[in-house]
Amino acid sequence: MKKLLLIAVAALGTYTASAQMTIEGVTVEKSLKVDGKDLTLNGAGLREKFVFDLYVGGLYTTTKTSNGTALLSSDQPMAITLDIVSKLVTQDKMIDAITEGFEDSVSSAERKKLQPKIDKFIGFFNEEIVKGNEFQIAYIPGKGTMAHKNGKLLGTIEGKDFAKGLFGIWLGNKPADKDLKKGMLGS
Numbered sequence: 001m002k003k004l005l006l007i008a009v010a011a012l013g014t015y016t017a018s019a020q021m022t023i024e025g026v027t028v029e030k031s032l033k034v035d036g037k038d039l040t041l042n043g044a045g046l047r048e049k050f051v052f053d054l055y056v057g058g059l060y061t062t063t064k065t066s067n068g069t070a071l072l073s074s075d076q077p078m079a080i081t082l083d084i085v086s087k088l089v090t091q092d093k094m095i096d097a098i099t100e101g102f103e104d105s106v107s108s109a110e111r112k113k114l115q116p117k118i119d120k121f122i123g124f125f126n127e128e129i130v131k132g133n134e135f136q137i138a139y140i141p142g143k144g145t146m147a148h149k150n151g152k153l154l155g156t157i158e159g160k161d162f163a164k165g166l167f168g169i170w171l172g173n174k175p176a177d178k179d180l181k182k183g184m185l186g187s
Contacts, residue, residue: 021041021044021058023044023045023046023056024046024053024056024085025085026056026083026085028041028044028056028058028081028083029041029058031060032060032079032081032136034060034077034079034136034138034140034146035077035138035140035143035146037062037077037140038062039060039061039062039077039078039079039138040060040061040062040064041058041059041060042059042060042061042064042065042184042185042186043058043059043183043184043185043186043187044056044057044058044059044183044184045057045177045179045180045181045182045183045184046085046179046180046183047082047176047177047180048177048179048180049177052086052088053085053086054084054085054086054088054089055082055083055084055085055086055089056081056082056083056085057080057081057082057083057170057180057183057184058080058081058083058184059078059079059080059170059171059184059185060078060079060080060081060138061076061077061078062076062077062078063076064186065185066185066186066187067185068171068172068175068181068185069172069173071167071171072164072167072168072171072172073164075141075160076141077138077139077140077141078138078139078167079136079137079138079139080136080137080138080167080170080184081134081135081136081137082134082135082136082137083133083134084129084130084131084132084133084134084135085131086131087130087131089129089131090128090129091125091126091127091128091129094125094129095122095125097176098118098121098122098125098169099118099122100176101166101168101169101176102114102118102165102166102169104169104172104174104175104176105165105166105168105169105172105174106164106165106168110161110165111165113161114161114162114165117157117158117159117162118162118165120155120157121145121147121155121157121162121166123155124147124149124154124155125154127149133149133150134149134150134151135147135148135149136148137166137167139160139163139167141160143156143158144156144157144158144159144162144163145157145159145162145163145166170184171184171185
């Protein structure tokens with residue numbers, strides 16, 4: 001019996017390590033390369049608001065973690081992908097969500113200090129957003145936070161302080177969606 005259990009555990013471990021996730025028809029890749037850094041899928045989930053599915057979010061890290069606070073405080077490469085699955089996600093709603101997210105993610109004093117960087121980041125969303133778009137937001141120590149839309153670099157914002165606030169929208173104490181946070185942190 002013990003031998004059978006060990007074989008089952010080994011098989012499950014092999015399957016989990018090589019499996020991709022599919023959520024709402026979106027294939028969430030098991031790894032990602034950002035600026036020469038290899039990142040592994042930490043977890044993923046669906047962002048919902050009321051009864052509407054909005055986007056699939058994936059978190060990529062260098063080391064698997066279930067602790068959002070520790071990840072936000074660390075200075076390691078990380079990325080979040082957002083695959084838009086609804087036509088309800090528009091340019092204006094994305095800008096509103098980012099603005100509200102920062103209000104929940106950082107204190108008013110921190111937000112005041114970060115406001116020029118937040119404004120620059122919001123400026124990256126000056127194009128129409130449609131169902132099927134994919135955004136990638138990646139933090140690389142010493143370089144900053146890079147935002148991509150459908151593989152095209154929108155721009156980079158310097159500073160770990162900005163990255164902590166931005167990633168805090170999904171992983172902080174008051175996340176945009178608690179179930180999505182749990183999915184991203186694999187808990």
